[in-house]
Amino acid sequence: MRTKKLVPLAILLVVLVVAVVLLKRPPTPTKLADEVGFERILPESLTADAIQGIDLYQGDQKDGTVQLRRQGDAWVAASYHNAPVKADKVSKLLDGVSGLEGEVRADKPEVLDAFKLQDSQALHVLLYTDKPDQPEAHLLAGKSSGRAGFVRSAEKNRVYSVDLNLRSEAGLYGDETDKVPEAKPWLNLQLHDVPxxxxxxxxxxxxxxxxxxxxxxxxEPEKSAEEKAEDKPDPPADAPExxxxxxxxxxxxxxxxxxxxxxxxxxxxxxxxxxxxxxxxxxxxxxxxxxxxxxxxxxxxxxxxxxxxxxxxxxxxxxxxxxxxxxxxxxxxxxxxxxxxxxxxxxxxxxxxxLMLDILSLESDDIVRVSWEQEGQSLALERQTVAAASTPEGAGEEKPAESEAKAESGEEKPAEPEANQEANQEVWRWVQAPDVGVDADKLKTLLDSVERLSADDWFAEAPAEAGLDQPVLLLSVTLRNGATHRVSFGQTRGKDEDRYVGLQGKEGIFVVAKTSYTSIADALKPLRPEAPAPAAAPAPETMSKPEMAAPKPEMSSTAPAVIPSPEGTTMARPKQSAAPDAQAVIKMPMETQPTPLSVPQPPTPEGGSTEDTPATQATDTPPTTPAKDEEKQ
Known part of the structure; x- marks a missing residue:
C-alpha cells in the first residue's frame, strides 16, 4: 500500500527535474548577422564560377575602365590588348566578393562622404554573369585600412564594414580619389613556364x-679489368649520380x-x-x-x-x-x-x-721583356741580370758599407758567400737607353694591367672595321721560357667603345672592354723614357791675354755674333744655340725590333766628352780675335 503511494511521487519528481533542466538550458544562439548586424551583401546565386566579367573604374572616370573577361579557363584584360591575366589574383577577388558579408555601419545618404562612398569618390566594381552588357551586381568601395574597407551597393545607401580591401585588390592604395585603376597589376607578364x-x-x-x-x-664509368675479374658489385642505387x-x-x-x-x-x-x-x-x-x-x-x-x-x-x-x-x-x-x-x-x-676568354693569363715574375709600338714609336723594357755592385745608386739595393756596419753592430749577421744569385740581381732597363732610369711603380702598374687580360666577346672572323691590319697599339710580352705573346689592339666597336683585339697564334678575334684597353694605354704614357738633360758645356780655352779671350756663347741668346773681318770691318751672322732643347719623349720610327735611342752622354771628368758637345758644334770655326790678325800681319 505504501509502495503504490510512492510511485506517483517519484514520477512527479522526475517531471520536476526534467522541467528544471529544460528551463536552465541556454537558448539556441542566434546568427552572427542577426546579433551584430552582419548581412550578406550579394545574392547567393552570384558564385565565383558564375561571374564572367569584372569592370573597375574610379569615380566618374569610366573612360579608364579596366575590363577583365573570362575566356574559357583563362582570364584576359579585354581593355588592354587581351593580355593574359594572373589567374590567382582573379580567383582571390572572385572568392572574396561572391560570399561577401559585412557589418552595417550607416544607412543615410548624408554620411556617405565620410566613408568616401559618394559615386564620384568611390571605386566602382561591376560583376557580370551571362549578360555581358548588364552587370549582375554593382559595388562601391570607399575608405580602407589594412585588409578591411567600407562598401555599399550602388542602389542603396547602406554602408558595410567588410574584411576585404577592394581598393588594394585593384591596385589602389590610400584614400586618394584621383588615382585610377590600371590593368598592369592584373597582367600575367610571363611568356611561358617550362620546367x-x-x-x-x-x-x-x-x-x-x-x-x-x-x-x-x-x-657511366666502366669497370676496370681488375674490377671485372674480382666481380665487384655495382654502386648502390642511392649513390649520387x-x-x-x-x-x-x-x-x-x-x-x-x-x-x-x-x-x-x-x-x-x-x-x-x-x-x-x-x-x-x-x-x-x-x-x-x-x-x-x-x-x-x-x-x-x-x-x-x-x-x-x-x-x-x-x-x-x-x-x-x-x-x-x-x-x-x-x-x-x-x-x-x-x-x-x-x-x-x-x-x-x-x-x-x-666562356673563359683569357687573352693573357700570366705572372708578372715570369715576364722578362715588354715592348710596344704606338703612335710611330717603338719602345722596349727588358729584365736584365746585373752584378749587385754595378747597380745604380738608389735602385733599392743595400750598400756594402751599410751591410758591414749592421754586421758589426749586431743588427745583421754577415752574409756568407753562397750561390751566385747573391752577387747578382734582376733590374728592368730600357733596351734603347740602358742608362735611363725605369720608374718601378709605373712599371708595376703596366704589368698588373697586362698579366690578366680577358675579353668580353669573340668572333670567328674579323670584320673589316676591326682595323687590325694597322693596329693602334702592338704589345709584345716575352716570358722566361722564351714564349712571346703578341697582342694587337684595333679600332673601337659600338657605342660602348669596346676594342677589337687580335692575339698572334690564336684563331678568331677578341673584343675587350674599353676600360681594359685604357688601363694599358694609360699605363704606357707615363712610363715612356725621357732623355737626360745635357750637361753644361765646359768653358772654352782662353788666350794668353785674358782681355783678348773669345766671349762665352750664351745658351738662350739669339743676337748675332760680331766677327771682325780681315780689313778691320765687322760683319754679323746669326749665333746658333749652344745646346739644343732636349725632347721630353724620344720618338723613334715604327719597327718590328726597337732601335736604340740616341741619348746625349754626360761629359767626362776631365771636362771633355765622348761626343762633340753642342757648345763645340755651335759655330763652324772659332771667332778670330784682332790680336791674332795683328800677329799674322
Missing part, C-alpha cells in the same frame, strides 16, 4: 652568330664554359618575363615578322618520345632612349611583350659572359 629539368638544348640566333648549347649527361653539364656545340672553341652562367641563362629563358604588353597587330613594325634574335628551347616532356621546341622571337628596340625590345612566342595569338634590357642581355650574352 627546368625538361630543357635539354638551347639555340640562340643573333645577327653576329649562332650559339648551340646542349645538356650532356656524363658517361654525376650531374649533367652544358657544353657549347657551336661554335667549336677551346675555351671553358661557365656552367653557372649557362644555368642562369636557362632559368631566365624557361620562365621569360616581359615588362609590359603592347598591341599585337603591329608585328612588322616591331621587327617580329623577321626577328633579328631568336631563342629556341628543346623540351623533353616526361612520357613523350619526341621533344618539342619552344621558340621566342625578339625584335627591335622601342626607341633609342628606351632600350626595351619587342618579344613574343612564335605561336598563334601570342601577345607581344616588352623585354627589359637586362633580360635581353642575359638571354643573348656575349661569349665572354659564358
Amino acid at each position: 627546368k629539368d625538361q630543357v635539354t638544348a638551347i639555340e640562340l640566333q643573333s645577327p653576329d652568330r649562332r650559339l648551340q648549347l646542349a645538356l650532356k649527361k656524363p658517361p 654525376a650531374k649533367p653539364e652544358w657544353e657549347l656545340v657551336e661554335p667549336k672553341v677551346s675555351y671553358s664554359l661557365k656552367q653557372g652562367v649557362v644555368e642562369g641563362l636557362v632559368t631566365t629563358l624557361r620562365a621569360l618575363r616581359g615588362d609590359d604588353v603592347v598591341a599585337p597587330d603591329k608585328t612588322a613594325e616591331y621587327g617580329l615578322d623577321s626577328p633579328p634574335y631568336r631563342a629556341v628551347l628543346t623540351v623533353q616532356e616526361e612520357g613523350q618520345d619526341e621533344p618539342r621546341q619552344v621558340a621566342v622571337a625578339v625584335g627591335k628596340t622601342v626607341s633609342e632612349e628606351d632600350e626595351k625590345r619587342y618579344v613574343r612566342l612564335e605561336q598563334e595569338n601570342s601577345p607581344v611583350y616588352l623585354l627589359p634590357k637586362w633580360s635581353f642581355n642575359q638571354v643573348f650574352p656575349t661569349l665572354g659572359t659564358i
Whole structure:
C-alpha cells in the first residue's frame, strides 16, 4: 500500500527535474548577422564560377575602365590588348566578393562622404554573369585600412564594414580619389613556364652568330679489368649520380664554359618575363615578322618520345632612349611583350659572359721583356741580370758599407758567400737607353694591367672595321721560357667603345672592354723614357791675354755674333744655340725590333766628352780675335 503511494511521487519528481533542466538550458544562439548586424551583401546565386566579367573604374572616370573577361579557363584584360591575366589574383577577388558579408555601419545618404562612398569618390566594381552588357551586381568601395574597407551597393545607401580591401585588390592604395585603376597589376607578364629539368638544348640566333648549347649527361664509368675479374658489385642505387653539364656545340672553341652562367641563362629563358604588353597587330613594325634574335628551347616532356621546341622571337628596340625590345612566342595569338634590357642581355650574352676568354693569363715574375709600338714609336723594357755592385745608386739595393756596419753592430749577421744569385740581381732597363732610369711603380702598374687580360666577346672572323691590319697599339710580352705573346689592339666597336683585339697564334678575334684597353694605354704614357738633360758645356780655352779671350756663347741668346773681318770691318751672322732643347719623349720610327735611342752622354771628368758637345758644334770655326790678325800681319 505504501509502495503504490510512492510511485506517483517519484514520477512527479522526475517531471520536476526534467522541467528544471529544460528551463536552465541556454537558448539556441542566434546568427552572427542577426546579433551584430552582419548581412550578406550579394545574392547567393552570384558564385565565383558564375561571374564572367569584372569592370573597375574610379569615380566618374569610366573612360579608364579596366575590363577583365573570362575566356574559357583563362582570364584576359579585354581593355588592354587581351593580355593574359594572373589567374590567382582573379580567383582571390572572385572568392572574396561572391560570399561577401559585412557589418552595417550607416544607412543615410548624408554620411556617405565620410566613408568616401559618394559615386564620384568611390571605386566602382561591376560583376557580370551571362549578360555581358548588364552587370549582375554593382559595388562601391570607399575608405580602407589594412585588409578591411567600407562598401555599399550602388542602389542603396547602406554602408558595410567588410574584411576585404577592394581598393588594394585593384591596385589602389590610400584614400586618394584621383588615382585610377590600371590593368598592369592584373597582367600575367610571363611568356611561358617550362620546367627546368625538361630543357635539354638551347639555340640562340643573333645577327653576329649562332650559339648551340646542349645538356650532356656524363658517361657511366666502366669497370676496370681488375674490377671485372674480382666481380665487384655495382654502386648502390642511392649513390649520387654525376650531374649533367652544358657544353657549347657551336661554335667549336677551346675555351671553358661557365656552367653557372649557362644555368642562369636557362632559368631566365624557361620562365621569360616581359615588362609590359603592347598591341599585337603591329608585328612588322616591331621587327617580329623577321626577328633579328631568336631563342629556341628543346623540351623533353616526361612520357613523350619526341621533344618539342619552344621558340621566342625578339625584335627591335622601342626607341633609342628606351632600350626595351619587342618579344613574343612564335605561336598563334601570342601577345607581344616588352623585354627589359637586362633580360635581353642575359638571354643573348656575349661569349665572354659564358666562356673563359683569357687573352693573357700570366705572372708578372715570369715576364722578362715588354715592348710596344704606338703612335710611330717603338719602345722596349727588358729584365736584365746585373752584378749587385754595378747597380745604380738608389735602385733599392743595400750598400756594402751599410751591410758591414749592421754586421758589426749586431743588427745583421754577415752574409756568407753562397750561390751566385747573391752577387747578382734582376733590374728592368730600357733596351734603347740602358742608362735611363725605369720608374718601378709605373712599371708595376703596366704589368698588373697586362698579366690578366680577358675579353668580353669573340668572333670567328674579323670584320673589316676591326682595323687590325694597322693596329693602334702592338704589345709584345716575352716570358722566361722564351714564349712571346703578341697582342694587337684595333679600332673601337659600338657605342660602348669596346676594342677589337687580335692575339698572334690564336684563331678568331677578341673584343675587350674599353676600360681594359685604357688601363694599358694609360699605363704606357707615363712610363715612356725621357732623355737626360745635357750637361753644361765646359768653358772654352782662353788666350794668353785674358782681355783678348773669345766671349762665352750664351745658351738662350739669339743676337748675332760680331766677327771682325780681315780689313778691320765687322760683319754679323746669326749665333746658333749652344745646346739644343732636349725632347721630353724620344720618338723613334715604327719597327718590328726597337732601335736604340740616341741619348746625349754626360761629359767626362776631365771636362771633355765622348761626343762633340753642342757648345763645340755651335759655330763652324772659332771667332778670330784682332790680336791674332795683328800677329799674322
